[in-house]
Amino acid sequence: MKPTLPLFFVLFFSLLCSCNTANDDPDPIKNIELDxxxxxxxxxxxxxxxxxxxxxxxxxxxxxxxxxxxxxxxxxxxxxxxxxxxxxxxxxxxxxxxxxxxxxxxxxxxxxxxxxxxxxxxxxxxxxxxxxxxxxxxxxxxxxxxxxxxxxxxxxxxxxxxxxxxxxxxxxxxxxxxxxxxxxxxxxxxxxxxxxxxxxxxxxxxxxxxWSVEFEEDATKMRPFYFADGTSEDVETMHKEDQLDYTENELFSAVKLPYGAGQYNMVVMLPAGENNSGDLINTLNVDNWKSWNDQFGTRDNVVVNLPRFxxxxxxxxxxxxxxxxxxxxxxxxxxxxxxxxxxxxxxxxxxxxxxxxxxxxxxxxxxxxxxxxxTTSALPTTEKTYFTVNKPFVFAITEKDTDAILFIGEVQKPEYEE
Incomplete structure (x- = not known):
């Protein structure tokens, strides 16, 4: 993957000391207003x-x-x-x-x-x-x-x-x-x-x-991932603790992992209980997507364990x-x-x-x-939320203002080869 790039897209960087880059003279935040x-x-x-x-x-x-x-x-x-x-x-x-x-x-x-x-x-x-x-x-x-x-x-x-x-x-x-x-x-x-x-x-x-706040490289370690067939394997799993938008219901829990100044996010959706990623995908439609997005709320100290893939x-x-x-x-x-x-x-x-x-x-x-x-021819708190992605999951990369889905995918078997 390419090295960390210089600043290039939305701007809210006046106070983001947890981020690896900073801008001494930030431009105003740019938002999209659709007709x-x-x-x-x-x-x-x-x-x-x-x-x-x-x-x-x-x-x-x-x-x-x-x-x-x-x-x-x-x-x-x-x-x-x-x-x-x-x-x-x-x-x-x-x-x-x-x-x-x-x-x-x-x-x-x-x-x-x-x-x-x-x-x-x-x-x-x-x-x-x-x-x-x-x-x-x-x-x-x-x-x-x-x-x-x-x-x-x-x-x-x-x-x-x-x-x-x-x-x-x-x-x-x-x-x-x-x-x-x-x-x-x-x-x-x-x-x-x-x-x-x-x-x-x-x-x-x-x-x-x-990422707005990167995962700690030293914290990446082998953790178990449970496949759909009931077997498991240790995979390289990243770790960080951050203030994040989070939601949970009977079908899944989810976090939004922001990039840069937060205009783009990766939404990671982890099936809950006996549900699997297929159950989650079967419920995907515009009405549910809107409803789920409305249910996200900011939580301090969300502990995320996410496989590299x-x-x-x-x-x-x-x-x-x-x-x-x-x-x-x-x-x-x-x-x-x-x-x-x-x-x-x-x-x-x-x-x-x-x-x-x-x-x-x-x-x-x-x-x-x-x-x-x-042709023919994060603020300190004693309460933590744990989000451990240890089984097949669904992800989407979205834009915040338009809610446009740029990419959507399902990971059944996380692998990472250099």
Whole structure:
């Protein structure tokens, strides 16, 4: 993981002596105030993210009960948002329904994404959060300028025509962009290009945040972690005591671990009693998420024991999105992307890759979504709260003002390799 970075994102640093960095001349705290339609879009993205996360988990767990999972709802939504601008008729309607965008016009969706992208990247000087979009299309393929302009203006998408006929060079360009935008955490998104491929839409997200109060490296030690099958293993577990937002109910207990000045948080949700992480995931929806967030309260001296973990995750989203109702977009017969080109196009694949590294210093995370189109052809107190993460758990990285979920995942088997 990268060394501690200089200040880079929200600012409340005038009195934070427990943090490792300080700013002698702090800027005012920056907050996001969303208009009604932008708030509606964030809620739609969160709802879509919960559905996608649950669908992926259900499909994966048919074959494996111990895989770590993480997706970026924001990355998938932004990539699909660009593609949505090229859709029409039933293809567009199915995308609206799957993405929970009902009630928003195309213009409102684009304007809201533009505002959200700008706001999320300008908050906290101790957190790096970067969003990038790109469209690569086959040189000579007739793409409607209106489609390119919309995605360039609203999503700040880089647009380039490249030689898809030379697949080696095309893949080098596309994968090189991915590696660059994720700071080499995800080096490759595509292994090959079909001879019928005509366009690739890309979204990349990169996050690097130092904890507001770091875990003590000397306090990390081996502690037992109990797996879903009843077995256990000692894993490297971090330790700290801090004043944190905390909540508990019959289903789970949870803490919010803030990054930097607190604009971004990792929410760690530990199943309670006989509940497991699957029970928790099954209850994820927008209403419950809002209710749970309202129940957090600040507690002094919360003792956190959290495993270090680092993993990568990859999933092809075609079947998951079909199960969510987005069917025509993947059909070589029924897809309607006539707002991209007058030549017939359909989505051949949507690939999503993520990376996360959680250690004593903070968190580094990245996500890439590729859509390939083809043609046919603390205060002192005596009372302590103990939060010991010693079994499979759920986590989310969120932004405080918008409640946007940037990443969400489940750790069944915490592992950490240098």
């Amino acid at each position: 009604e339609k932008s708030a509606q879009l964030v809620e739609a993205d969160n709802a879509f993210g919960f559905d996608l996360f649950k669908t992926i988990r259900e499909e994966i767990y048919k074959d494996s009960q111990d895989e770590n999972i993480m997706i970026s709802p924001l990355s998938v939504s932004l990539a699909l948002g660009m593609a949505y601008n090229g859709a029409d008729e039933n293809t567009k309607l199915e995308m609206e329904n799957a993405m929970k965008l009902n009630g928003l016009t195309t213009e409102q969706i684009n304007n809201s994404y533009k505002s959200l992208i700008a706001a999320l990247q300008s908050l906290d000087e101790d957190v790096i959060f970067e969003i990038a979009d790109a469209i690569y299309y086959a040189d000579g393929f007739p793409v409607k300028q209106s489609f390119l302009d919309i995605n360039s203006n609203y999503y700040n998408a880089e647009v380039e025509a490249i030689d898809f006929g030379n697949s080696t060079d095309a893949l080098q360009t596309i994968n090189g962009w991915v590696a660059d935008k994720t700071h080499d955490k995800i080096k490759k998104i595509l292994d090959s290009l079909s001879p019928d491929a005509r366009m690739v839409l890309l979204n990349a997200i990169y996050f690097y945040g130092n 680092k993993f990568e995750f990859e999933s092809k989203l075609n079947e998951m999105l079909k199960l969510m109702g987005m069917i025509d977009a993947f059909s070589p017969v029924d897809a309607d992307f006539s707002n991209i080109s007058d030549i017939y196009l359909y989505i051949s694949s949507i690939i999503h890759k993520t990376y996360i590294d959680v250690n004593e210093t903070g968190t580094e995370a990245a996500a890439v979504t590729a859509i390939v189109f083809e």
